[in-house]
Amino acid sequence: MSALAPALLIRDARGRDTAERLYARLAEASDATLSDIIQDRRPCIIVGEIDTSILALAPALIDRRPEELAPLVFVSCDGELVVPLLGSGAERAELTRRVTRALDPASTSAQPLETSPAPGSGRVGVVGLGPGALELRAPVVTQELEQAQDILGYTTYVRMAGPFRADQRILDSDNRCEMDRARMALELAAQGRRVVVVSSGDPGVFAMATAVVEALDETDDPAWRSVDLAILPGISAAQAVAARAGAPLGHDFCVLSLSDNLKPWSQIERRLEHAAAADLVIALYNPSSKARPWQLAHALELLRRHRAPATPVVLGRDVGRPDERVLTTTLDEVQPEQVDMRTLVIIGSSLTRQFPRTDGGAWVYTPRWYPQAPAG
Ligand code: SAH
Numbered sequence: 001m002s003a004l005a006p007a008l009l010i011r012d013a014r015g016r017d018t019a020e021r022l023y024a025r026l027a028e029a030s031d032a033t034l035s036d037i038i039q040d041r042r043p044c045i046i047v048g049e050i051d052t053s054i055l056a057l058a059p060a061l062i063d064r065r066p067e068e069l070a071p072l073v074f075v076s077c078d079g080e081l082v083v084p085l086l087g088s089g090a091e092r093a094e095l096t097r098r099v100t101r102a103l104d105p106a107s108t109s110a111q112p113l114e115t116s117p118a119p120g121s122g123r124v125g126v127v128g129l130g131p132g133a134l135e136l137r138a139p140v141v142t143q144e145l146e147q148a149q150d151i152l153g154y155t156t157y158v159r160m161a162g163p164f165r166a167d168q169r170i171l172d173s174d175n176r177c178e179m180d181r182a183r184m185a186l187e188l189a190a191q192g193r194r195v196v197v198v199s200s201g202d203p204g205v206f207a208m209a210t211a212v213v214e215a216l217d218e219t220d221d222p223a224w225r226s227v228d229l230a231i232l233p234g235i236s237a238a239q240a241v242a243a244r245a246g247a248p249l250g251h252d253f254c255v256l257s258l259s260d261n262l263k264p265w266s267q268i269e270r271r272l273e274h275a276a277a278a279d280l281v282i283a284l285y286n287p288s289s290k291a292r293p294w295q296l297a298h299a300l301e302l303l304r305r306h307r308a309p310a311t312p313v314v315l316g317r318d319v320g321r322p323d324e325r326v327l328t329t330t331l332d333e334v335q336p337e338q339v340d341m342r343t344l345v346i347i348g349s350s351l352t353r354q355f356p357r358t359d360g361g362a363w364v365y366t367p368r369w370y371p372q373a374p375a376g
Helices: 013-025 034-039 050-061 089-103 139-147 155-161 178-190 208-218 237-245 265-277 295-306
Strands: 007-010 044-048 072-076 082-086 123-128 150-153 169-172 194-199 228-232 253-257 281-285 312-317 325-330 343-347 353-356 362-365
Touching: 007 013, 007 034, 013 044, 013 072, 013 089, 034 044, 034 050, 044 050, 050 072, 050 082, 072 089, 082 089, 082 178, 089 178, 123 139, 123 178, 123 208, 139 194, 139 228, 150 155, 150 178, 155 169, 155 194, 178 194, 178 208, 194 208, 208 228, 237 281, 237 312, 237 325, 237 343, 237 362, 253 265, 265 281, 265 295, 281 295, 312 362
Parallel strands: 007 044, 044 072, 123 194, 123 228, 150 169, 150 194, 253 281
Antiparallel strands: 072 082, 281 343, 312 325, 312 343, 353 362
16 A cells, blocks of 8 residues: 555544445555644545544644645545545545545445435535524525435524434534535535534625635636535524514615624725615614624724614524514613623614603614605
8 A cells, every 4th residue: 555545543443344435445444643644744544433533633723724634534434424624625635535435335336226326416505594482494405404314503593403313423613613624515515415504694694605606706616616505594683673563674684694703894884884874774683692792892982973772673692582572662771781692783874753651661673764765
């Protein structure tokens, strides 16, 4: 076997049969430590349980930069699951394909198993769960979830999407960035799996659809490009909250994410300025979190320079979920402490108004006409 053969580490004795298949075709047994293998930039295959393997991997990755990592592919003990974990796009995809091919029963027996799907015939459905309540979820999404073999997404959303059957694999992946999760979905589908990536609300609104389409744009691997990709929409938080409050988004509006994790704060401020100047109703996603404590106060300060103190503000928290709370207040009264990362904030325009309901709350709406609109 060549010096470049991937190192193979078995982390669980139940993976011995799977490892034997890989030894025979592809890899070399190694007694080097994970740190040494990573240090030497040697391609690597780990056979074992994914969670303990990731825990073992974590210390070896401290102080490493992603671009200096050789490909590392994880294989479950039964050989059913092949997951590209580390390394750059092309090398990692290549190692993943070699591993998948080496494990494919069709490549040893004359009669391929009918249950193993042909590579390239997989599908990725990027689905929106809506705000939470099942009755607000599109039937086409429920159907996609029923047909899924692999389900990917943040644990919270995967839990919201369940329950699942025992034959469905849950790959909740809080430890991955969105792009890695997207690539994982495409790679599994390229291997023939039927994959669902879950987002809350709508998958195209500050959620996973962009990452999946971007990951596809990034590659010219024909196996990824031939994956059947479908984006299935959901009711977004702004719509769900607006419906509870009345019709605050009834006229022109915009949606902004206040998170400066992926864009600079100066950009957010500029957009807020323009949205405020254009008298748009503004729906704020990701308004506040423990890691971003001051941003909302700054945003409110900026908006108060443009809009009247009595401008209606709607705070919707966990809408469509058991702890739902909707509060209507005004721009001068709203406090950042009333808002957290599970809240969506709607700031009215100069036309937005509110009036009391008999139950003590308020109806909020934005009329569709402007006072000075030309007749006709
Ligand atoms: N794709 C999602 C948005 C994800 S960004 C969608 O279309 O709704 C996450 C932000 O969405 C949260 O910080 C919060 O502002 C908002 N959000 C998501 N679900 C919500 C819910 N059920 N109630 C209120 N706000 C929600």
